[in-house]
Amino acid sequence: MKRWAVGITVLYSTFVIAVIAMVIFMNNADFDLVDENYYEKEIKYQQHIDKVKRTFDENMDISIRYEGNKLFLNFSEDLNYSDCTGKIFFYYPAFKKDDFKIQMNVNSLGKQIIDVSESVAKGNWIIKIDWEYNNTSYYSEETIYID
Numbered sequence: 716m717k718r719w720a721v722g723i724t725v726l727y728s729t730f731v732i733a734v735i736a737m738v739i740f741m742n743n744a745d746f747d748l749v750d751e752n753y754y755e756k757e758i759k760y761q762q763h764i765d766k767v768k769r770t771f772d773e774n775m776d777i778s779i780r781y782e783g784n785k786l787f788l789n790f791s792e793d794l795n796y797s798d799c800t801g802k803i804f805f806y807y808p809a810f811k812k813d814d815f816k817i818q819m820n821v822n823s824l825g826k827q828i829i830d831v832s833e834s835v836a837k838g839n840w841i842i843k844i845d846w847e848y849n850n851t852s853y854y855s856e857e858t859i860y861i862d
Contacts, residue, residue, distance in 0.1 A: 767854050777789065777791075781861060787826065808841065
């Protein structure tokens with residue numbers, strides 16, 4: 716028998732063994748794509764979607780501006796700010812350990828100023844504001860770059 720024939724036979728045999736091994740491995744792999752609490756999580760996600768839609772429909776979005784190591788949050792001018800409660804989540808996609816949250820504390824003019832000096836990592840941040848006004852929930856989210 717020729718050497719090239721042995722080489723081709725070994726190559727095809729190796730390929731067939733690899734395919735069979737992959738099929739066996741994939742059949743034994745455990746894929747749990749559905750969570751045990753799938754229905755409850757779906758309801759919570761629908762509530763989140765409703766909050767986002769309500770915020771947009773009622774024009775309750777919050778403008779966020781970064782300037783000089785400070786973050787300026789401006790709420791709608793038509794609100795009684797003493798009735799606003801909520802949390803501001805700072806999500807840093809690069810490192811989970813840098814994430815943090817603070818209480819919403821809006822002044823009488825509908826503004827909140829947050830110092831994001833050198834203790835906050837530089838880069839892209841997602842600011843998530845989950846808040847209530849007159850027992851109605853709202854949600855705003857914006858991506859900013861802190862330098």
